[in-house]
Amino acid sequence: MRLRQWLFQNFREVSRLLSFEEVDFPVLESEALFIRKAGEEITQQLYNFEDKGGRRVVLRPEITPSLARLVMKQGKSASFPLKWFTIGQCWRYERMTRGRRREHYQWNMDIIGISKVRAEAELIYAIVLLFERLGITAQDVGIRVSSRKVLQAALDKFSIPKALFTKVCVIVDKLGKIPVDEIEKELTSLGVSIEAVKGIVDVLSLTSLTDLEGALGSDGEAVADLKKLFSLAENYGYSQWIQFDASVVRGLAYYTGIVFEAFDREGKLRAICGGGRYDRLLSMFGGDEVPACGFGFGDAVIIELLKEKGLLPDLLQKVDCIVFPLDAALEGPASTIASSLRRRGQSVDLVEDRRLKWVFKHCERVNASRLILVGSSEWERGMVRVKNLSTREENDVKLDELDQFL
Numbered sequence: 547m548r549l550r551q552w553l554f555q556n557f558r559e560v561s562r563l564l565s566f567e568e569v570d571f572p573v574l575e576s577e578a579l580f581i582r583k584a585g586e587e588i589t590q591q592l593y594n595f596e597d598k599g600g601r602r603v604v605l606r607p608e609i610t611p612s613l614a615r616l617v618m619k620q621g622k623s624a625s626f627p628l629k630w631f632t633i634g635q636c637w638r639y640e641r642m643t644r645g646r647r648r649e650h651y652q653w654n655m656d657i658i659g660i661s662k663v664r665a666e667a668e669l670i671y672a673i674v675l676l677f678e679r680l681g682i683t684a685q686d687v688g689i690r691v692s693s694r695k696v697l698q699a700a701l702d703k704f705s706i707p708k709a710l711f712t713k714v715c716v717i718v719d720k721l722g723k724i725p726v727d728e729i730e731k732e733l734t735s736l737g738v739s740i741e742a743v744k745g746i747v748d749v750l751s752l753t754s755l756t757d758l759e760g761a762l763g764s765d766g767e768a769v770a771d772l773k774k775l776f777s778l779a780e781n782y783g784y785s786q787w788i789q790f791d792a793s794v795v796r797g798l799a800y801y802t803g804i805v806f807e808a809f810d811r812e813g814k815l816r817a818i819c820g821g822g823r824y825d826r827l828l829s830m831f832g833g834d835e836v837p838a839c840g841f842g843f844g845d846a847v848i849i850e851l852l853k854e855k856g857l858l859p860d861l862l863q864k865v866d867c868i869v870f871p872l873d874a875a876l877e878g879p880a881s882t883i884a885s886s887l888r889r890r891g892q893s894v895d896l897v898e899d900r901r902l903k904w905v906f907k908h909c910e911r912v913n914a915s916r917l918i919l920v921g922s923s924e925w926e927r928g929m930v931r932v933k934n935l936s937t938r939e940e941n942d943v944k945l946d947e948l949d950q951f952l
């Protein structure tokens with residue numbers, strides 16, 4: 547829990563630095579919110595069930611659809627742009643034989659109401675800032691960046707029907723995860739011709755913007771967006787973190803533009819985080835199209851990476867004071883002292899019914915700064931014994947002079 551709180555505190559601090567406001571959404575959602583026909587893994591692993599009212603519900607597998615639903619529920623009262631973050635538990639249902647977690651916590655940051663690529667540049671900067679705060683460098687981790695518009699242009703080039711776009715995205719997202727011939731088989735089963743499949747795979751293997759420009763021409767939105775993003779990355783000072791890689795499409799059906807994912811350069815781990823632009827998702831909940839982009843950053847892979855890099859912090863429990871009555875008859879005064887210290891903002895562990903030997907061990911175990919012993923002779927003089935556990939200094943102190951020893 548200390549490790550989780552440390553990680554979440556870093557998520558929160560980065561969100562604060564970028565002036566994002568914390569929001570929260572229900573873990574329990576209507577199943578309909580996540581029923582999509584694109585064959586995404588996330589919708590095939592819904593932790594869904596029927597509640598006592600006969601409703602089809604799920605433990606949410608992701609956060610973005612809830613955000614979309616609730617932004618649109620605000621209607622005209624929402625003053626754009628919105629910069630929202632949340633850290634929330636998400637669920638999936640897998641056979642436990644795979645030994646993978648069914649739940650994890652995800653930090654989400656979303657910018658709603660900005661259509662320009664500077665929104666994605668801000669989000670990628672937030673991710674870089676988080677990595678830097680954890681001691682991770684651009685030599686450890688890279689961020690692959692592309693745009694769904696690259697794939698859209700490739701499909702247009704081979705006149706693939708737009709209706710197939712999201713399904714093709716979900717399939718080609720598996721590039722590098724499953725053999726290419728399986729991907730080709732899934733694409734041809736959608737009715738994509740084999741030459742179009744080869745052409746698409748060729749475009750998606752590009753890793754230089756110059757080559758992309760050569761393949762798609764320089765007047766398309768895909769190239770323009772990516773050039774703008776890489777130029778802004780220079781301004782932010784995080785160019786060494788990002789690289790163009792056309793194979794990045796991300797596995798969520800609703801992305802429409804820039805997409806990105808962070809990866810460990812040793813290639814041992816799954817994607818650390820990922821996100822992108824989803825300009826058409828909000829209008830699915832009524833109203834006009836509202837441009838939006840965001841990312842999800844899970845709490846599992848990042849911990850594996852920190853372990854790999856020897857960057858896990860040494861988080862010990864910490865208590866300011868242990869208060870211990872040396873005589874059972876003094877438990878009342880001990881409570882008085884504990885209460886007075888707590889009202890001064892001191893964390894106090896009030897210990898009773900233990901031998902003194904145990905108490906000294908306990909002080910070490912919880913890294914207490916001071917031990918305050920309530921003994922009858924001192925108490926008769928209105929005093930307590932304060933033992934500073936780092937200097938070993940001991941003082942008999944009047945209650946109204948305690949502050950000097952805190």
Ligand SMILES: OCc1cccc(Br)n1
Pocket residue numbers: 588606607608636637638647648649650844
């Ligand atoms: O990132 C996919 C995902 C969704 C919900 C729960 C878990 Br564990 N993992």
